[in-house]
Amino acid sequence: MAHAIPAHTTATGTRTGPDPGPPGRTTPDVFGRRTHLLMKWAMPVVTALVYGYWVASVRRHGGPITGWNLLIGFLSVLVFAVLYFAVRAVSRRLPREAHAAVWGAFAGSALGFLYSGSGVAMFTCILASLLLAAAVTATLIYHYYTRRDAADTRAAWEAREAGKAHDARTAVREARTT
Secondary structure: OOOOOOOOEOOOOOEOOOOOOOOOOOOOOOOOHHHHHHHHHHHHHHHHHHHHHHHHHHHOOOOOOOHHHHHHHHHHHHHHHHHHHHHHHHHOOOOHHHHHHHHHHHHHHHHHHHHHOOOOOHHHHHHHHHHHHHHHHHHHHHHHHHHHHHHHHHHHHHHHHHOOOOOHHHHHHHHHHO
């Protein structure tokens, strides 16, 4: 026999219990603001370091580690991190489709550069890059169309209820800028 798990929410979705949190939020935020800020900067840096190491190891083809090999690894880390932060800053201001396309292009380019160092044919590198870029773009478009609409609708409803916006379009526009 199945039993329902008691939830600390009412029928309207407001939380009850020891720490209700912000109104309208149905899931708790496990990590604090400081942790989110740390991860916002640490994850791209760690990813760039792994990518740079990977580029350097592919470029040396199993041979000894040289100064040029280390240089290409460090330059790859630097370029990857700078491009990641630039894409993250620019893509937030774009519509959904362009946002997804920019991230897809970034992922495809990163794979293409990495794969080209292995010495395979250029056509193979281009094909693999385009396939990854298309997959990332399609996945992100799906994600943004299924998740962001709900967030926009919720923010528009909250703005209208608070009296900050006169119509739904204004509320969505204001919700995206905050």
